[in-house]
Structure formats: C-alpha cells, structure tokens
Amino acid sequence: MVSSVKMDETKLVKSWDKKHLLGIRELSKDEIDIILDQARAFKEVLTRPVPKVPTLRGKTIASLFFESSTRTKLSFSLAAKRLSADSISLSSSSSSILKGESLIDTARNIRAMNVDIIIIRHSSSGVPYILSKVVDCSIVNAGDGTHEHPTQALLDIFTIKEHKDNIENLKVSIIGDIAHSRVARSNIWGLTKLGAKVTVCGPATLIPPKIEQMGVKVVYDIDEALEEADVVNVLRIQLERQQEGLFPSLREYTRFFGINKERLRKAKPGLLIMHPGPVNRGVELSQEVADMKKSNNMPYSVILDQVTNGIAVRMSVLYLVSICKSENGR
Amino acid sequence: MVSSVKMDETKLVKSWDKKHLLGIRELSKDEIDIILDQARAFKEVLTRPVPKVPTLRGKTIASLFFESSTRTKLSFSLAAKRLSADSISLSSSSSSILKGESLIDTARNIRAMNVDIIIIRHSSSGVPYILSKVVDCSIVNAGDGTHEHPTQALLDIFTIKEHKDNIENLKVSIIGDIAHSRVARSNIWGLTKLGAKVTVCGPATLIPPKIEQMGVKVVYDIDEALEEADVVNVLRIQLERQQEGLFPSLREYTRFFGINKERLRKAKPGLLIMHPGPVNRGVELSQEVADMKKSNNMPYSVILDQVTNGIAVRMSVLYLVSICKSENGR
Amino acid sequence: MVSSVKMDETKLVKSWDKKHLLGIRELSKDEIDIILDQARAFKEVLTRPVPKVPTLRGKTIASLFFESSTRTKLSFSLAAKRLSADSISLSSSSSSILKGESLIDTARNIRAMNVDIIIIRHSSSGVPYILSKVVDCSIVNAGDGTHEHPTQALLDIFTIKEHKDNIENLKVSIIGDIAHSRVARSNIWGLTKLGAKVTVCGPATLIPPKIEQMGVKVVYDIDEALEEADVVNVLRIQLERQQEGLFPSLREYTRFFGINKERLRKAKPGLLIMHPGPVNRGVELSQEVADMKKSNNMPYSVILDQVTNGIAVRMSVLYLVSICKSENGR
Numbered sequence: 001m002v003s004s005v006k007m008d009e010t011k012l013v014k015s016w017d018k019k020h021l022l023g024i025r026e027l028s029k030d031e032i033d034i035i036l037d038q039a040r041a042f043k044e045v046l047t048r049p050v051p052k053v054p055t056l057r058g059k060t061i062a063s064l065f066f067e068s069s070t071r072t073k074l075s076f077s078l079a080a081k082r083l084s085a086d087s088i089s090l091s092s093s094s095s096s097i098l099k100g101e102s103l104i105d106t107a108r109n110i111r112a113m114n115v116d117i118i119i120i121r122h123s124s125s126g127v128p129y130i131l132s133k134v135v136d137c138s139i140v141n142a143g144d145g146t147h148e149h150p151t152q153a154l155l156d157i158f159t160i161k162e163h164k165d166n167i168e169n170l171k172v173s174i175i176g177d178i179a180h181s182r183v184a185r186s187n188i189w190g191l192t193k194l195g196a197k198v199t200v201c202g203p204a205t206l207i208p209p210k211i212e213q214m215g216v217k218v219v220y221d222i223d224e225a226l227e228e229a230d231v232v233n234v235l236r237i238q239l240e241r242q243q244e245g246l247f248p249s250l251r252e253y254t255r256f257f258g259i260n261k262e263r264l265r266k267a268k269p270g271l272l273i274m275h276p277g278p279v280n281r282g283v284e285l286s287q288e289v290a291d292m293k294k295s296n297n298m299p300y301s302v303i304l305d306q307v308t309n310g311i312a313v314r315m316s317v318l319y320l321v322s323i324c325k326s327e328n329g330r
Numbered sequence: 331m332v333s334s335v336k337m338d339e340t341k342l343v344k345s346w347d348k349k350h351l352l353g354i355r356e357l358s359k360d361e362i363d364i365i366l367d368q369a370r371a372f373k374e375v376l377t378r379p380v381p382k383v384p385t386l387r388g389k390t391i392a393s394l395f396f397e398s399s400t401r402t403k404l405s406f407s408l409a410a411k412r413l414s415a416d417s418i419s420l421s422s423s424s425s426s427i428l429k430g431e432s433l434i435d436t437a438r439n440i441r442a443m444n445v446d447i448i449i450i451r452h453s454s455s456g457v458p459y460i461l462s463k464v465v466d467c468s469i470v471n472a473g474d475g476t477h478e479h480p481t482q483a484l485l486d487i488f489t490i491k492e493h494k495d496n497i498e499n500l501k502v503s504i505i506g507d508i509a510h511s512r513v514a515r516s517n518i519w520g521l522t523k524l525g526a527k528v529t530v531c532g533p534a535t536l537i538p539p540k541i542e543q544m545g546v547k548v549v550y551d552i553d554e555a556l557e558e559a560d561v562v563n564v565l566r567i568q569l570e571r572q573q574e575g576l577f578p579s580l581r582e583y584t585r586f587f588g589i590n591k592e593r594l595r596k597a598k599p600g601l602l603i604m605h606p607g608p609v610n611r612g613v614e615l616s617q618e619v620a621d622m623k624k625s626n627n628m629p630y631s632v633i634l635d636q637v638t639n640g641i642a643v644r645m646s647v648l649y650l651v652s653i654c655k656s657e658n659g660r
Numbered sequence: 661m662v663s664s665v666k667m668d669e670t671k672l673v674k675s676w677d678k679k680h681l682l683g684i685r686e687l688s689k690d691e692i693d694i695i696l697d698q699a700r701a702f703k704e705v706l707t708r709p710v711p712k713v714p715t716l717r718g719k720t721i722a723s724l725f726f727e728s729s730t731r732t733k734l735s736f737s738l739a740a741k742r743l744s745a746d747s748i749s750l751s752s753s754s755s756s757i758l759k760g761e762s763l764i765d766t767a768r769n770i771r772a773m774n775v776d777i778i779i780i781r782h783s784s785s786g787v788p789y790i791l792s793k794v795v796d797c798s799i800v801n802a803g804d805g806t807h808e809h810p811t812q813a814l815l816d817i818f819t820i821k822e823h824k825d826n827i828e829n830l831k832v833s834i835i836g837d838i839a840h841s842r843v844a845r846s847n848i849w850g851l852t853k854l855g856a857k858v859t860v861c862g863p864a865t866l867i868p869p870k871i872e873q874m875g876v877k878v879v880y881d882i883d884e885a886l887e888e889a890d891v892v893n894v895l896r897i898q899l900e901r902q903q904e905g906l907f908p909s910l911r912e913y914t915r916f917f918g919i920n921k922e923r924l925r926k927a928k929p930g931l932l933i934m935h936p937g938p939v940n941r942g943v944e945l946s947q948e949v950a951d952m953k954k955s956n957n958m959p960y961s962v963i964l965d966q967v968t969n970g971i972a973v974r975m976s977v978l979y980l981v982s983i984c985k986s987e988n989g990r
Contacts, residue, residue: 046444048388049388050387050388051388051444052388057710058708058709058710058711058712060738060741062734070420070436070439071439071443074418074420074440074443075443077418078390078416078418078443078444081390081416086738086741088734088737088738090730090734102941105937105938105939105941106730106938108964109730109731109937109938109964109967110734112964112965112967112968113731113734113735113738113967113968113970113971114706114711114738114968114971277435277439278435278436278439279435281432281435304438304439304442305442307439307442307443308442308443308444310443311443311444376774378718379718380717380718381718381774382718400750400766400769401769401773404722404748404750404770404773405773407748408720408746408748408773408774411720411746607765607769608765608766608769609765611762611765634768634769634772635772637769637772637773638772638773638774640773641773641774
C-alpha cells in the first residue's frame with residue numbers, strides 16, 4: 001500500500017523517529033524534509049480519480065478541538081479520510097469537560113478506546129506536550145495557545161517550495177501580530193532551520209521583546225519589509241486584540257500595515273503572498289491583493305494553494321507519527 | 331457501477347447538462363423527469379441488503395447548513411453514504427463565519443480542499459446562486475430563504491408519481507403560508523412544468539400578491555381547496571409568524587385552515603395528504619389525519635413515504651450534478 | 661463474516677430473541693451471558709491490526725443523544741464503525757425538537773430513512789420503551805433518566821468477569837448516590853441475576869427507600885462496605901445534587917464516603933475498583949486510588965479497562981439486536 005505512493009519506505013522508517021508532532025522547534029532540518037517529501041507523494045494521490053490510500057486503514061484518529069476552527073479541523077478530517085483512517089471527534093461544548101473532568105482524564109479515556117492518534121487544539125500553550133507525557137498514543141498539535149501551530153508552518157513551507165527553487169537564503173517577511181501568533185512562531189522555527197532569512201514586521205506593541213534571539217530581523221516599516229521579500233506571510237489580525245489596547249484602530253492598522261496594490265509597487269517580481277486565513281479583507285490585505293493571480297512577474301497570492309496543500313501535509317504528518325508508534329521513537 | 335442501478339447511462343449523460351441544482355425554476359420538464367427516473371433506480375438500491383452503490387466513490391461532498399435542520403441534513407448525509415461519497419459538514423456555530431470570514435471565502439476555502447459538491451442551506455434567498463458563480467464545484471440548494479427548496483419539491487413530486495398515474499392535469503392544492511414558503515414555490519414551479527393544476531389556499535395575509543402569475547389558482551376557502559384536490563400538500567405553519575401579526579392566533583388558523591377528518595368528508599377518494607414536516611400536530615393537520623393509512627378509497631397520508639423517498643431523490647441529484655462536472659454543463 | 665469472530669451462530673440466533681435493549685431488568689441470566697460471550701469474541705477483533713468486521717455492513721444506526729455525553733456516545737460510535745455500520749447522529753441542539761416536533765415524530769422520521777437501530781439517551785425515564793412501541797426498528801437504551809443504563813452495567817459485569825473467576829456469590833459494593841443513579845439500578849439488576857451479593861452504600865438521603873426489595877443489602881458505613889467487598893463500584897457524585905440539599909458539602913461527602921488509600925487498608929486482596937466515569941478526583945476517589953495499578957494482592961483500579969471493554973460490549977449489543985430484527989423477536 002505504501003509502495004502505491006512511491007517512496008523508499010525502509011529509508012523513511014529508519015530515519016523517522018518522532019511519535020508526536022508537538023512543534024517545529026523539536027524537528028531537525030532532515031525531519032522537516034521527510035515530512036515535506038512525504039507530503040509531495042500524498043499530493044499526487046489527491047489528484048487521482050479516487051484520492052485515497054489504505055495507508056491508515058484500521059487506525060483510529062480522535063480530534064479534540066477546544067477552540068473554534070473551520071479549516072484546520074476540516075483539513076485534518078479530510079486527511080484522515082484520504083488515508084482510510086477511522087475518526088471520532090470531540091469539541092468543547094459536547095464534552096465531559098462540561099462535567100468537570102480534566103483534559104488529561106478525557107485524553108486517557110479516549111486512548112482507552114484504542115485510539116492511535118489524538119489531534120489537539122487548545123487555547124493553552126503546552127497542552128499537546130502534557131498529553132504526550134500522560135497518554136501512550138501519538139499526539140499531533142493542531143495549535144496550542146500562542147505557542148506553535150506546526151502543521152500550518154509545514155504547509156506554508158510546502159507551498160513556498162512549490163513556487164521557489166530554494167528555501168536557503170530566501171527572504172520571508174512575516175507581517176502582523178507577531179507577539180500572539182503561533183503561526184509566526186512555527187514559521188520562524190521552520191524557515192530558519194531550512195536556512196531562510198526571516199524578517200518580522202508589525203506595530204511595536206505586537207512585536208515580542210528579544211524576538212531577534214529566534215534568528216529573525218525586526219523592521220517596523222511595512223514598505224521595508226515588502227521591498228526585500230521573496231515571500232510575505234501576512235497574519236490575521238485578531239480583532240479582539242484591539243480592545244486590549246495593543247493597536248489604536250483597525251483603520252490605523254490598515255493604513256500602516258495593510259497590504260494593497262499601491263504598496264506592492266516596489267515588491268520583487270514574483271513575490272509570493274501568503275495568509276493562514278481567514279483573511280480580514282480590507283484590513284491586513286486589500287480585496288485585490290488577496291485574490292491576485294499569477295501573471296508575468298507580478299506578486300501573486302497562493303492563499304488557496306495553502307489550503308489545498310494543508311491536506312497533503314497533514315496526511316504526511318498522520319502517516320509519519322503512526323509508523324513511529326510501532327517503533328522505538330520518543 | 332452505474333450499470334448496477336439499471337439505466338441507460340449514455341443517454342442520460344448526453345441529455346443532462348446541469349452542474350448545479352439551484353432551483354426547480356431553471357429545470358425543464360425533461361430534466362425533472364431525468365431526476366425522478368434516476369431516483370427510481372436508486373430507490374431500488376435502498377431495498378437491497380447492503381443499500382449502497384460505489385457511484386460517487388472518491389468524491390467529496392461538503393454540507394454547509396446555516397439554518398437548523400434535521401431531516402434535510404440527515405437525508406443528504408445518508409444519500410451521500412449510500413453513494414459511497416466522503417462527506418464533511420460545517421454548521422454555522424462551528425464555522426469561521428464566527429471569525430468574520432465571508433460565506434464566499436468559506437466556500438472558496440472548502441472548494442480548495444478538493445470538494446466536489448457543496449450542499450448549502452441558508453436563510454438568505456440567492457446564496458446558492460451566488461456560490462455557483464464564485465466556486466467551480468457543483469452547488470446543491472438545500473433551501474435558501476423564501477426562494478426555493480428544490481429537493482423537497484422533487485421528493486414531493488416523486489411521491490405523487492408513486493401514487494397517481496399521471497401528473498398531467500392532476501389537481502394539487504397547497505395549503506398554508508404560501509408567501510414565506512420555499513417549499514410552495516419549488517412545488518409550484520415543478521408541478522406546473524409537469525402539467526398539474528395547482529391551487530394555493532391560505533389566509534389572505536399569507537398569499538403573495540400576483541401569485542396567479544406563477545400559473546396557480548388562489549382560493550381562500552379550505553373546503554373548496556380540498557373538495558377539488560387529488561393531492562393536498564399542507565405546509566408547516568411557522569409559529570414565529572404569528573408574532574408578526576400575519577394571522578390572529580393558532581386556534582383561529584386551525585379553525586379556518588386546519589385539516590381534520592370532518593373536513594375530509596367531501597374529499598375525492600384516494601386523496602393524497604402530504605406535508606414537508608415537521609408537522610405541528612393539532613394545528614395544520616389533526617393528529618388523526620397526519621397518521622391516516624391507505625384503506626379503501628379514503629384519503630391517506632404519505633408523510634413518511636416522503637421522508638423515505640427523500641434519500642433516493644437526493645442520491646439522484648448528487649449523482650447527476652457530479653456527472654456534469656466532468657462535462658461541459660453550466 | 662460472523663464465523664470470523666468464532667461463535668456458534670446458529671445456536672446464538674436461536675436463543676436470542678430481543679429486538680431491543682431497553683434495560684437489564686428484562687434480560688434473563690442466559691441473555692446476559694450471550695451478550696458477554698459475544699462481547700468476548702468482539703474484544704478479540706479489537707486487538708487485530710485492522711480491528712473491524714463486516715458484520716453490520718449495510719445497516720444504518722442513528723444516535724439520538726438528548727443529554728450531553730462524551731464517552732458513551734464515542735463508544736457507541738466506535739462500536740458501529742468496528743462493525744462496518746453506517747451512522748448518523750442527532751443531538752438536541754441541532755434537532756427539530758427545536759421546531760417543536762415531538763420526539764416520537766422525530767424517531768418515526770428517522771426510521772422512515774431506513775434506519776435499522778436507534779440508540780437513544782434521554783433525561784426522561786421510559787423514553788426508550790415508548791420509542792420501541794411506536795417505531796419498528798431496534799431501540800438501544802444509552803441511558804434514560806434515573807431508570808437504566810444497560811450497556812454500562814454490561815461493560816461493568818464484563819470487566820468484573822475478566823478479573824474474578826465467578827460472579828456467583830461475588831460481593832459487590834456500589835457506593836454513592838444510589839437514588840438517582842441509572843448505573844446503580846442496571847448494575848443491581850444484572851449482578852443479582854448472575855448471583856452476586858450486592859451491597860449499596862451512601863448517605864441516607866441518597867439511598868432510595870425499599871431498595872432492599874431489589875435484593876441488595878444497605879449499609880451506611882463506607883468502611884463496612886469496603887471491608888467485605890470483592891468489587892467496589894464507585895458512582896460519580898453529581899455536583900448539582902448538592903444544591904438540592906441532599907448532602908451538606910462536597911468536603912463532608914468526601915470525608916464520609918470518599919475512598920482513599922487509608923480507607924483501603926482493610927480491603928480484601930485484589931479488590932477491584934470501578935467507576936463509570938468521569939471521576940471527580942479528590943471527591944469520590946482520591947487521585948491515588950483512581951490510578952492504582954495491579955500489583956501483588958493490593959486493590960487496583962480497572963476504570964480504563966471499563967472504557968476499553970465498553971466498545972466490545974456495545975458491538976455485541978448492536979449485533980444481537982440486529983439479528984433479531986429479521987426474526988420474530990419482540
């Protein structure tokens with residue numbers, strides 16, 4: 001079955017030894033490459049008339065989403081279906097959490113139902129790590145607090161690799177609320193490990209102190225961040241942050257950091273425009289820029305490609321953590 | 331696989347060219363007949379020990395229900411399972427709509443996950459049409475505002491055809507809140523296209539002006555509407571309309587328009603009693619009438635047959651829109 | 661296919677004649693044994709690399725949960741998947757119940773969609789029984805009011821049988837809010853039918869009058885209940901009961917009825933500690949006791965085994981009620 005997605009399984013199994021995907025920080029460059037190579041094989045599967053493989057047939061995957069989510073949840077759900085896994089899902093409202101049961105007990109109970117992989121999203125940073133210590137199945141982090149969102153970073157990098165020859169020395173600017181963004185953190189870990197030059201840009205109140213220690217450059221001027229970039233990854237502004245007084249108004253945010261066609265004039269040819277979604281159209285991206293299609297050497301948006309690639313990347317992650325389980329991996 | 335449901339596929343594929351099902355209004359008489367013929371083939375499938383066909387294996391269907399629904403949602407869900415399609419679903423509460431994403435962006439994102447068919451229910455008339463213009467997968471309308479509910483009309487007509495030899499010149503009375511009913515509108519379009527004589531009946535405040543232009547007769551006296559009918563399709567009274575002052579009280583509505591055994595005395599033999607559900611028992615239909623079984627030449631209720639037939643009709647629609655996708659249909 | 665789970669099908673089909681599982685009270689000792697034997701065969705299935713059988717392929721199961729539930733709902737859902745059945749589910753918030761449709765109409769409609777088994781949880785005692793009278797598919801009680809929770813009792817007894825040679829004359833103490841517990845009632849019916857000696861223990865306000873008529877002994881001293889027991893089944897304290905004034909405070913409940921290591925000193929060797937979950941840690945069970953592993957002849961907790969066994973037991977129940985449907989069973 002695995003042969004049907006064309007890869008050298010033996011080599012892969014030997015070099016992959018992660019039972020969980022908790023964050024990008026823990027991954028080596030080689031491990032990131034294994035995930036992306038495997039995702040490429042699965043992306044080919046998705047173009048077939050019947051876009052499925054029996055790879056995880058007989059495995060059971062539980063999705064525990066304790067924060068609202070559309071695309072990440074659906075994307076994992078489709079990835080599981082494409083791999084022929086069985087799925088169950090639990091969201092906060094329906095759960096025993098309501099009855100005062102601790103998350104750890106919930107996870108242990110779900111594991112006792114012979115679940116092989118738990119996919120968890122939680123508003124508290126570190127929850128996936130804690131679960132990985134108390135249940136003996138694989139844990140996949142689907143976003144924890146302001147900490148990491150590893151599959152988002154992996155699909156972002158996968159998408160960049162489809163459009164740019166080399167990640168090494170590529171200039172990637174991440175724009176927006178860097179301080180509260182797990183997407184930013186995971187992207188920074190991943191991109192710097194692969195040798196990209198990362199710049200972060202946003203209002204001073206939304207740039208965490210000492211962020212330079214993560215190996216990134218900080219600029220406060222959006223035009224500077226755009227001018228030098230090969231790729232710009234624009235974060236979603238969480239409208240609720242405004243009430244915390246971290247930026248004065250949406251209008252002002254858009255004026256200083258919103259990306260519109262005018263601002264892209266001095267951009268490099270073929271600048272890649274990315275966004276993890278959902279886009280606040282007219283805020284961080286203008287309507288026009290969000291929808292720019294590839295043509296000549298103009299900048300162009302790959303936001304929907306990111307969504308499409310998310311399924312292949314998540315298939316890859318689910319497959320890899322599952323092969324390790326039967327091995328000796330951590 | 332399609333041969334296993336006995337039909338002349340080539341002929342069908344050649345004559346069917348709709349990529350979407352947005353409403354009955356857009357369908358020709360021949361297209362309605364194709365849907366119903368195909369539904370008949372699928373109804374036979376449902377009687378098998380394993381009531382499934384591999385017809386849509388490898389296809390992915392997304393259900394987007396932005397209004398509460400039990401039977402329509404379950405019916406589409408079962409139709410998809412019977413056709414071996416994969417399904418994902420999204421309801422308003424769990425969705426990014428909460429994060430302020432527009433419905434169009436949500437649909438585009440779902441399409442980017444390689445979804446083949448989007449089934450949409452929405453409180454605004456016209457939403458399915460708009461989606462059909464901005465995403466390139468098939469759109470199936472599961473009810474939009476007060477506009478259309480095409481699969482309900484198709485299953486109603488399918489049920490009528492099971493019990494009456496001919497739709498041509500058949501007298502169908504639709505009773506209730508005609509003004510706000512997408513079920514009424516879709517039935518009127520469908521029945522008149524097939525040559526039935528349609529009468530609408532209800533309180534004057536709930537009959538839209540100029541409804542006669544749709545080719546129907548209006549009567550305000552329930553006894554008149556019943557006396558001449560071969561089929562009576564009784565709409566659900568939306569209890570919330572009462573607050574809008576459109577009719578004085580439930581008791582008064584029931585007194586003037588509720589159907590009870592007494593009122594059926596002068597009905598034709600074999601009058602078919604239909605209701606899209608859920609029935610307000612004791613309001614638009616008396617307890618007894620809702621449950622009348624076929625016997626001699628008495629009127630009888632086919633309300634549960636409508637539910638059963640809904641699955642076959644929806645299988646037919648999902649199958650037909652999917653074959654067009656790979657063709658040149660609009 | 662059934663031969664693949666090793667059993668004497670002919671004998672089984674001949675002796676099993678229940679179309680529904682409404683409660684343990686209606687079951688004979690032999691019927692309980694058939695369910696448990698069948699569950700043992702299915703438990704073996706669950707250890708296979710692909711833990712599935714095609715036993716219910718083509719059957720459709722509807723879950724109607726009108727009370728919140730995590731583990732019971734997931735457990736039934738997984739049992740259905742392991743048996744290759746198709747499932748649909750309906751919870752109170754999404755349902756037409758909102759539109760004022762009666763539960764009976766909802767069930768009839770669901771049955772009209774060719775559903776074979778309805779699994780129902782409801783806050784009113786007797787609802788599963790009523791449904792079994794008005795719809796002609798199988799009904800499985802997943803907990804009704806304070807009446808019965810038969811699959812919980814069956815999985816409890818199954819778990820006891822895995823650890824103790826004989827149920828006959830085994831001493832089982834059930835601790836907690838006996839008066840409001842459907843788990844207690846179903847366990848008492850089941851255990852006494854199999855010949856166990858059941859003791860109930862809890863605050864006087866939470867012991868129903870005349871409970872002795874069910875064949876149990878009542879004690880009010882937890883130490884007495886523990887000392888004589890081979891098995892202790894500790895119920896969850898419903899925190900909301902406190903507001904009804906049925907016990908003075910959680911702290912006081914824990915002081916008099918909470919089980920901690922100290923209290924287990926005089927317990928029999930190998931005392932089995934059970935709990936239907938979710939556990940209020942530090943209330944009815946101390947942290948330590950909830951997690952005690954088997955070692956030497958010390959008491960030990962089998963709470964997670966109960967969860968694992970729940971799937972096998974529910975597979976057994978779903979399978980058995982489905983074979984009867986095609987027979988003459990009640």
